[in-house]
Amino acid sequence: MDFINHQLFIKDINVHIDPILPKKTAIITHGHADHARFGHDHVIATRQTIDIMKIRYGDKCAKKFTPLRYGQKYSIKNFDFTLYPAGHILGSAQVLIEKNNHRLVITGDYKVGKDETCKNFKLVKCDTLITEATFGLPIFQHPDPKDEIQKLIRSVKINKKNCHIVGAYALGKAQRVMNLLRQQKYNETIYIHGSLEKLCQYYSKEKINIGKFEKVSSKDKNFYEGKIIIAPPSALKDRWSRRFPNPIICMASGWMTVKQRAKQQGIELPLVISDHSDWNELLDTIKKSNAKNILITHGQEDALVYYCKKQNLVSKPLSIQGRSDEEIE
Amino acid sequence: MKKFSSLLHNLILTPSRNTKIKLLQDYFNKLDINRAYALAILSDQLSFQFIKASKLRELVYEQVDQHLFDYSYDYVGDLAETISLIWPTKKEEKSQNLSTLIENIKKIKKSEINKEFSKILSELSNNERWTLIKICTGGLRIGVSERLVKTALADLYNKSVNEIEEIWHGLEFPYENLFQWLKNEISKPKIDFKKLFHPMMLANPIDEEKDFKRLDANEFQAEYKWDGIRVQLMVSSNSVALYSRTGDNISSAFPEIIEATNGDAVIDGELLVGRNFKPSGFNDLQQRLNRKKTSKDLQNKFPVFIRAYDILFYKGKDLRKFSLIERRKYLEKFQKENITNQIDLSTIINFSTWKELKKYKNNFHDDLNEGVMIKLKNSEYLPGRKKGYWYKWKKNPKLVDAILMYAQRGHGKRSSYYSDFTFGVWKESELVPIGKAYSGYTDKELLVLDKFIRNNTINKFGPVREVKKEIILEVAFDDVFPSTRHKSGVAMRFPRIHRIRWDKPINEVLSIKEFKKEFKID
Numbered sequence: 001m002d003f004i005n006h007q008l009f010i011k012d013i014n015v016h017i018d019p020i021l022p023k024k025t026a027i028i029t030h031g032h033a034d035h036a037r038f039g040h041d042h043v044i045a046t047r048q049t050i051d052i053m054k055i056r057y058g059d060k061c062a063k064k065f066t067p068l069r070y071g072q073k074y075s076i077k078n079f080d081f082t083l084y085p086a087g088h089i090l091g092s093a094q095v096l097i098e099k100n101n102h103r104l105v106i107t108g109d110y111k112v113g114k115d116e117t118c119k120n121f122k123l124v125k126c127d128t129l130i131t132e133a134t135f136g137l138p139i140f141q142h143p144d145p146k147d148e149i150q151k152l153i154r155s156v157k158i159n160k161k162n163c164h165i166v167g168a169y170a171l172g173k174a175q176r177v178m179n180l181l182r183q184q185k186y187n188e189t190i191y192i193h194g195s196l197e198k199l200c201q202y203y204s205k206e207k208i209n210i211g212k213f214e215k216v217s218s219k220d221k222n223f224y225e226g227k228i229i230i231a232p233p234s235a236l237k238d239r240w241s242r243r244f245p246n247p248i249i250c251m252a253s254g255w256m257t258v259k260q261r262a263k264q265q266g267i268e269l270p271l272v273i274s275d276h277s278d279w280n281e282l283l284d285t286i287k288k289s290n291a292k293n294i295l296i297t298h299g300q301e302d303a304l305v306y307y308c309k310k311q312n313l314v315s316k317p318l319s320i321q322g323r324s325d326e327e328i329e
Numbered sequence: 330m331k332k333f334s335s336l337l338h339n340l341i342l343t344p345s346r347n348t349k350i351k352l353l354q355d356y357f358n359k360l361d362i363n364r365a366y367a368l369a370i371l372s373d374q375l376s377f378q379f380i381k382a383s384k385l386r387e388l389v390y391e392q393v394d395q396h397l398f399d400y401s402y403d404y405v406g407d408l409a410e411t412i413s414l415i416w417p418t419k420k421e422e423k424s425q426n427l428s429t430l431i432e433n434i435k436k437i438k439k440s441e442i443n444k445e446f447s448k449i450l451s452e453l454s455n456n457e458r459w460t461l462i463k464i465c466t467g468g469l470r471i472g473v474s475e476r477l478v479k480t481a482l483a484d485l486y487n488k489s490v491n492e493i494e495e496i497w498h499g500l501e502f503p504y505e506n507l508f509q510w511l512k513n514e515i516s517k518p519k520i521d522f523k524k525l526f527h528p529m530m531l532a533n534p535i536d537e538e539k540d541f542k543r544l545d546a547n548e549f550q551a552e553y554k555w556d557g558i559r560v561q562l563m564v565s566s567n568s569v570a571l572y573s574r575t576g577d578n579i580s581s582a583f584p585e586i587i588e589a590t591n592g593d594a595v596i597d598g599e600l601l602v603g604r605n606f607k608p609s610g611f612n613d614l615q616q617r618l619n620r621k622k623t624s625k626d627l628q629n630k631f632p633v634f635i636r637a638y639d640i641l642f643y644k645g646k647d648l649r650k651f652s653l654i655e656r657r658k659y660l661e662k663f664q665k666e667n668i669t670n671q672i673d674l675s676t677i678i679n680f681s682t683w684k685e686l687k688k689y690k691n692n693f694h695d696d697l698n699e700g701v702m703i704k705l706k707n708s709e710y711l712p713g714r715k716k717g718y719w720y721k722w723k724k725n726p727k728l729v730d731a732i733l734m735y736a737q738r739g740h741g742k743r744s745s746y747y748s749d750f751t752f753g754v755w756k757e758s759e760l761v762p763i764g765k766a767y768s769g770y771t772d773k774e775l776l777v778l779d780k781f782i783r784n785n786t787i788n789k790f791g792p793v794r795e796v797k798k799e800i801i802l803e804v805a806f807d808d809v810f811p812s813t814r815h816k817s818g819v820a821m822r823f824p825r826i827h828r829i830r831w832d833k834p835i836n837e838v839l840s841i842k843e844f845k846k847e848f849k850i851d
Contacts (some may be wrong), residue, residue: 138393139401139414257414259341259459260407260744268342301399310394 003079003099003140008106008130010097013076017095017106027081029108030092031171032058044068046083048091048206052171055198070119086110087121088275089172090203096124103253105127105289108296110275113142116183117176117208129291131317134276135254141277142254148271149180152250155269156228159294162243163224164269167233170196170276174230175203177252178210180273191216191224193231193240208319216278221245237266255280283307330453332356333367334460334823341471347355349473353481363427365503368477370427371382372475374502377434379442380465382408384434388447392417403792409466413459416450430461452747461564476713486511494712498526498576509796516792526561526576527641527649528712529597532702534715540720541683546642549703550653553685554721556699556807557614559594560670571600582620585628585671586635589825591656596660597639597710598675602631606673606699611822612810638675641710649710656710690722699807700724726805727848730830730838733800734760737781741766747782747794748775750826752802753817755840763819763844767826777829801830801838807847817841819850 004010008017010032016023022039029035029045031052036045037058043050047067053059068074070093074081078100078286081095088109095106103126110132112121135142156164168174181190189212192200197215204210216229224244235241236249251267254274262270277285282304286294294308294315308315336356337792343349353371357364371376389398389412398415405411425433430449430787437445463469476490479497483490488511499520500507506518535541560579561572569587571580580587583600601608602617609631616631617623640660641649648656657677664674678701682685690701700723708718731752739748745791749767753760770778781800805827812820818841 128661137401138397138402139405140410141414224648249748258405259338259410263341266344268344270342300400300404303397306396 004097004104004268010079013079015076015079018108025033026062027095028053029086029089029095029106032089032109032169035108038062042066044074044081045153046091046093049093051202052199055202056171059109066226070122084124084266085116087112087220090118090175090208090220094122094124094274096126098193104130104230105291107132107285109134109276110285111277112285113145113277115275117172117179117203117210123285123288125288125290127291128293129284129286129289129294130295130297131286131304132276132284132298133296133301133304135274135278136282136296136302136304138279138303140254140257140278142257142274142323143272145180145273147182148252149177149184150254151230151269152271153181153184155248155250156226159246159248160226162246163229164250165229165236165241165244165247166271167236167249167253167267168230170232171199173252173273174232175200175208175210175300176275177230177269177271177273178213180206182209182211187211188227189214191227191229193229193235195232195235196230201315205240218243232293233265246323286313287311312318330430330457331369331424332360332459333363333455334428334454336367337460337469337471338456341475343472348476349477350481350484353473353478357482357485364508365505366428366431368504371469371473371478372814373467373469375431375464376467377465378435380438380446383467384442384446385412385462385849388443388450389416391447396736397564399791402714403738406738406740409459409462412450412462413455416458418455419451421452422454422455424454425481431464457629458525482511484800486513489711492517494528496520498528526563526572526578527595528576529559529574529720530639530708530710530712532704532715532721532803533714533716534618535703535720535722537722544683546680546682548706550706551680551689552638552675552704553678553689553698554700554702554723555601555608555609555675557599557608557636558618560598560600560635561641562590562594562596562598564590564594564596564667566593582617582623583633584623586633586789589669590667591669592663593642593644594640594663595642596635596637596663597641598635598637598672600633600635602633604632605634606634608636610810611808634670634804635672636675637672639710642701652709653704653708654706658732666772674771686722687777691724698724725829726807727809728827729754729763729804729806729844729847730801731763731804732760732798732834732835732838733778733796733802734762734798735793735795736778743767743775746775748779750778750802752804754838754844755818756841760798761841762815763817763841764804764806764821764824766802766824766826769805769827770829774826774829798835801833801835803827803830809850811850819845 003012015025018029018035019026020037025042026040027044028049036053038061040062042064043062044066050065050067061206068083070083070085080098084096086092086094086108088111091107096107097104105124105126115119121214166177168177174227178190192213192215193216200210200213222245222260241247248268249266250269250271252271252273254276255261256270256272292313293317294313296304297318305317307317339352340349393415399417400410421518438509447756453461479493480490481495496518509515510517563570565834569585569590570578573579602614603609613631617633637660640663643659643663648659664672678689693753700721703720704724705718712717731754733750734753735751736747737749739746740803749765751762751765753762782796785797786794787797804824806821806824810820811818
């Protein structure tokens with residue numbers, strides 16, 4: 001595992017995983033902005049991640065693209081790379097790197113729970129595991145997302161004169177909320193913030209069931225009474241949300257577990273729906289991976305490092321530059 | 330319990346006052362058996378003898394690894410929430426009635442607390458567990474004041490909130506007479522007013538720019554503002570009692586007052602330490618605080634007296650509807666009739682313009698004087714912090730520039746932000762901390778500081794982060810005293826962040842020697 005440094009850089013072959021700055025060769029785990037950036041020479045990723053990058057940054061956001069299927073091996077010199085589903089968002093992948101019989105897995109962002117909007121997480125056995133730890137504290141035990149989405153549906157039924165604005169990240173979370181609503185037989189048109197439109201269209205094209213949606217327009221104010229609107233979190237505090245009738249501000253995020261966080265952000269209806277593993281899932285993945293060497297990144301590393309050491313696993317935090325906690329999802 | 334805990338959950342997340350009132354009314358309207366318990370909890374009148382924060386920590390350490398709990402608590406910043414989230418849940422929840430649950434908890438024997446209370450926590454849902462722990466630790470902090478609860482009840486039953494306020498302190502759990510009266514089943518409960526604590530009249534800070542333009546100086550009188558303990562003294566022929574601002578009976582801590590006082594009145598005043606009615610510093614006063622009993626030695630060393638501001642009752646007569654001017658006459662009469670070494674009168678300052686008053690505000694060099702009070706001459710004695718009657722005008726604070734050294738995450742509404750700051754001044758080539766502040770900054774400044782701390786941490790000591798020494802904070806404080814407990818030898822009173830001094834280089838910050846000289850310590 002000495003072949004990769006704390007910046008997820010493999011010097012021998014000049015390959016980076018999820019680099020922040022433009023690089024020669026970049027393996028991209030998924031399309032979120034803190035992982036997929038503009039301007040690399042060569043991007044290696046799943047077809048869907050490449051599609052998403054092109055939607056967000058334009059067709060020329062990299063000079064060359066190499067799409068990989070899940071499970072397909074790709075070699076550079078004596079390094080073999082394979083992508084496996086990470087269950088985080090559409091197209092998301094873990095990266096297995098094999099060199100001289102050493103297997104190293106970078107999970108990227110992942111969740112173990114079921115999700116109809118992407119391929120489900122596949123556990124990959126390895127010697128070294130670099131895992132994320134967004135929710136790496138035992139207080140995070142995600143509830144069943146179905147129950148959470150029912151809270152929204154119930155509130156819509158009771159508060160007929162209000163509209164519900166749900167804050168959800170434009171890529172992945174928004175479409176997952178829409179899909180969960182459909183699973184629970186909510187069949188009304190869902191209204192979306194303009195910035196979600198292209199990605200929603202893409203999910204539809206990829207045959208993800210998000211149902212009928214429509215961009216919010218300058219209709220009569222009362223039109224939106226009783227409707228569900230999905231918007232990126234940044235729009236909740238913006239003037240944009242003031243145009244709606246008696247909005248109830250909701251937020252779909254794992255952070256909503258903590259009431260004080262919800263309150264700080266002015267969220268009235270928190271929905272604990274996460275695209276990251278919770279504490280138990282993190283522990284379970286670490287255990288089942290058989291890895292003896294655990295590196296922890298992205299989030300609340302301290303508690304997880306402590307836990308791993310107690311299990312006699314070699315463990316340390318990996319501080320990746322440019323990422324601070326609590327901003328990612 | 331389910332309903333009550335979702336009420337609390339909704340209350341904490343609802344920003345709108347009207348929605349909060351509606352939530353409260355919906356709850357009180359429907360429930361019968363539990364409403365008394367709910368009211369007791371919402372007005373912070375219910376607590377369990379054996380179950381306090383320290384006990385809860387002990388219980389949670391039996392369930393989960395201590396380090397994992399500490400990491401989590403540091404992140405969440407709220408004990409009730411951390412415990413409720415981290416507590417291992419049973420598959421089968423067993424919900425109980427709020428009233429049944431509380432009665433069951435009260436019955437638990439001290440020797441069985443750990444086992445029995447843990448069992449209860451395990452059987453509750455997450456949100457119910459949070460509610461129960463909030464009840465145990467007291468002070469719900471869910472953005473609902475006692476006043477708001479009273480307002481909700483008053484509106485629900487078409488009463489005025491002042492009527493509830495008047496009898497409030499005479500009511501007792503389970504408030505049967507209150508609820509019956511609200512529903513017009515009986516007439517208003519009779520309370521023996523003389524035996525009761527009467528909610529105090531409080532002042533609002535003055536807004537120098539706005540208020541002085543619209544207020545006529547002739548309609549107001551001014552007094553010095555004293556920084557002791559605000560008290561209410563109840564004297565009658567057969568008993569004397571002293572109450573704190575929150576209505577706690579603190580008579581036993583100040584026996585000399587109780588012994589020396591005669592007459593028949595209810596007095597509002599400030600409790601101060603000093604001889605011959607000359608107040609000494611806050612440090613001295615602190616020697617007398619938070620004691621259940623006081624030794625003769627302590628009484629001699631730190632004698633106390635009351636500086637009287639106001640009078641509410643005189644010989645059984647309710648003066649609260651009288652004007653301040655008239656009440657003052659009664660107060661003077663009371664004092665003349667009952668001369669003691671324990672009570673003197675607050676001085677009235679003569680002034681004709683606000684500008685003139687400003688001189689009085691700042692020129693008074695006494696430790697415990699913290700500015701002036703401005704009171705409408707015509708004002709009745711109204712409970713609470715009503716706008717437009719009484720104002721406080723504080724002295725300008727003392728200021729010092731100090732260097733940000735350490736930061737820690739805050740609690741409550743500032744949890745997750747690095748919002749507790751330790752700052753210091755030079756001691757030769759090193760820095761020595763002189764105080765810690767967690768208020769005063771704007772929301773914007775907090776974000777800037779939080780970001781700086783995250784990006785410039787050079788050391789972590791548990792939850793405490795040491796940061797690069799680059800940021801200068803202008804710290805405002807009320808006073809500073811010598812202290813043997815602190816490395817710097819000084820202790821500040823009420824330090825807060827006044828502003829961030831982006832313009833100043835760190836080598837221009839004072840040394841501890843210069844600091845002590847400037848503020849006359851040693």
